[in-house]
Amino acid sequence: MNLAVEFGDTARRFAAKPALFWGDDQFTYATLAEQTRNVAHLLRNQLRVQPGDRVGVWLKNRPEFIPALLGALLADAVVVPINNFLKPDEVEFILGDAGIDVLLTEQSAAESLGILQGRRPGLRAWLVEDLAQLPPPPAAAAPQRRADDLAILIYTSGTTGHPKGAMLSHANLLHNVNSSRAALGTLAADRYTLLLPMFHSFMLTVCILLPLLSGGSIVLIKCLHPVKNIILEMIQHQATVLPAVPPIFRTLAHGSIPAGLPLRLAISGGAALPGEILREFTAKFSFPLLEGYGLSEASPVVSFTPLNGPWKSGSIGRPIPEVEMSVQDDDGRPLPDQATGEICVRGRNVMLGYWNQPEATRQTIRQDWLLTGDIGHRDADGFYYITDRKKDMLIVNGINVYPRQIEEIIYQFPGIKEAAVIGRVDARRGEQPVAYLVPMDGVSLDLRALQAFLRERLADYKVPRRLIVLSALPRNATGKILKTALRSRTDAETSETRA
Numbered sequence: 001m002n003l004a005v006e007f008g009d010t011a012r013r014f015a016a017k018p019a020l021f022w023g024d025d026q027f028t029y030a031t032l033a034e035q036t037r038n039v040a041h042l043l044r045n046q047l048r049v050q051p052g053d054r055v056g057v058w059l060k061n062r063p064e065f066i067p068a069l070l071g072a073l074l075a076d077a078v079v080v081p082i083n084n085f086l087k088p089d090e091v092e093f094i095l096g097d098a099g100i101d102v103l104l105t106e107q108s109a110a111e112s113l114g115i116l117q118g119r120r121p122g123l124r125a126w127l128v129e130d131l132a133q134l135p136p137p138p139a140a141a142a143p144q145r146r147a148d149d150l151a152i153l154i155y156t157s158g159t160t161g162h163p164k165g166a167m168l169s170h171a172n173l174l175h176n177v178n179s180s181r182a183a184l185g186t187l188a189a190d191r192y193t194l195l196l197p198m199f200h201s202f203m204l205t206v207c208i209l210l211p212l213l214s215g216g217s218i219v220l221i222k223c224l225h226p227v228k229n230i231i232l233e234m235i236q237h238q239a240t241v242l243p244a245v246p247p248i249f250r251t252l253a254h255g256s257i258p259a260g261l262p263l264r265l266a267i268s269g270g271a272a273l274p275g276e277i278l279r280e281f282t283a284k285f286s287f288p289l290l291e292g293y294g295l296s297e298a299s300p301v302v303s304f305t306p307l308n309g310p311w312k313s314g315s316i317g318r319p320i321p322e323v324e325m326s327v328q329d330d331d332g333r334p335l336p337d338q339a340t341g342e343i344c345v346r347g348r349n350v351m352l353g354y355w356n357q358p359e360a361t362r363q364t365i366r367q368d369w370l371l372t373g374d375i376g377h378r379d380a381d382g383f384y385y386i387t388d389r390k391k392d393m394l395i396v397n398g399i400n401v402y403p404r405q406i407e408e409i410i411y412q413f414p415g416i417k418e419a420a421v422i423g424r425v426d427a428r429r430g431e432q433p434v435a436y437l438v439p440m441d442g443v444s445l446d447l448r449a450l451q452a453f454l455r456e457r458l459a460d461y462k463v464p465r466r467l468i469v470l471s472a473l474p475r476n477a478t479g480k481i482l483k484t485a486l487r488s489r490t491d492a493e494t495s496e497t498r499a
Helices: 003-013 029-045 065-074 088-098 107-119 128-133 170-184 201-212 227-236 246-254 275-284 358-364 403-410 447-457 483-487
Strands: 018-022 025-028 054-057 078-081 102-105 124-127 150-155 165-169 191-194 217-220 241-244 265-268 289-294 301-304 315-319 323-328 341-347 369-378 384-389 394-396 399-401 416-426 430-439 466-469 496-498
Touching: 003 029, 003 065, 003 170, 003 201, 018 029, 025 029, 029 065, 029 128, 054 065, 054 088, 065 078, 065 128, 065 201, 088 107, 088 150, 088 165, 102 107, 107 124, 124 128, 150 170, 150 201, 165 170, 170 201, 170 301, 191 201, 201 217, 201 241, 201 289, 201 301, 227 246, 246 265, 246 275, 275 289, 289 315, 301 323, 315 323, 323 369, 358 369, 384 403, 394 430, 399 403, 403 416, 403 430, 403 447, 416 483, 447 466
Parallel strands: 018 217, 054 078, 054 102, 078 150, 102 124, 191 217, 191 241, 241 265, 265 289, 430 466
Antiparallel strands: 018 025, 150 165, 289 301, 301 315, 315 384, 323 341, 341 369, 369 384, 394 399, 416 430, 466 496
């Protein structure tokens, strides 16, 4: 069980088939396999990479990302995908923490690369623009890394303190690919739309490894703006699966869609899918929108709503095959249906631990169960629901308040495009909910009407005492709302009302 071996086997079986579409260009499996061997030879023979060495891949979305990823694995290295939106100081931390001496990057990062090499004189770099000039190796050495060896080191987003490296083995990722394949009914004829950042664990597993180890194809979107360009590229290359984040699906639900959209399936991940978006999307399209749940520490997929239903609004579905889920209290005791506790995950997809952080690993893995930090419950049909992040939960007058419940109600008010609820310290009540809102284009929100709307539907202690309108919510590279950034904002907001 080795990712590079598995890809090599697939490439031989589907050699002449297009594996990757990029605008008007396409790359067959044979082409990607050849490029992968060339990168592996470069790493071993010119950049002096030894088995187990960490190799950074710091690239924007582009075709060369795939041979860089697979070539490093073929060379028996450990791949460290690096967020291409990070600044040199942030990248320098990852390089130092992971012990990276070799970085695969691109010309657009040349200025930042110069800064990094000035600080780390031993850092060796290679620009992927030189891929076409690599000569074919005389013979391809077989990879030696085994199933339980470290394959990919994924750094978490680091919303509190420095990011941590989640250690994913070849077996972790292959099990997750196989489980996702079964859950999604993946076919060799499928073409997966890849528009989110390729460095993210959701894209690595679902949009790169899953299709390339199943004989499918990747439609790598070349132009993201406006959204109509994404749709036209999907139609051009007959994409059948669209994994994306909730804002994309809200835009599709409200936009004018050209005829001929070939999708059989859409998958929402990266953040909770508001029930209102699911209802709007389902009313407009005949193909299903499944909500997925996962985290980098689980390779990352944990659950999907069932492919053929039933679909329950607000549910993240059931565990995918070979993965277990449980709702537990703070002492690790399983809780019954409908009881609220921490969502825990167990299976071969769970990471080996955090890189060089044994204490953080012990705090996150308890008796083989991965503690996700997400609060939720399970219903009598085995469907799971995420109430909120453990750290996002508010305590108002000693009562637990879950921001997601408030957000779901806000989305039902006309003219709301996005919403995020956080807690602010309150001397009398402990905490108070505050709602940040983004209106739809051309809409002027009546905040007093919205607050009256909320008071009719929520207990008084749950109603936000402040409603703050913004032009956009702060997000990370994968579209997840950065509530830490909202908490740090000053009181000088663009528009607000007080209760």
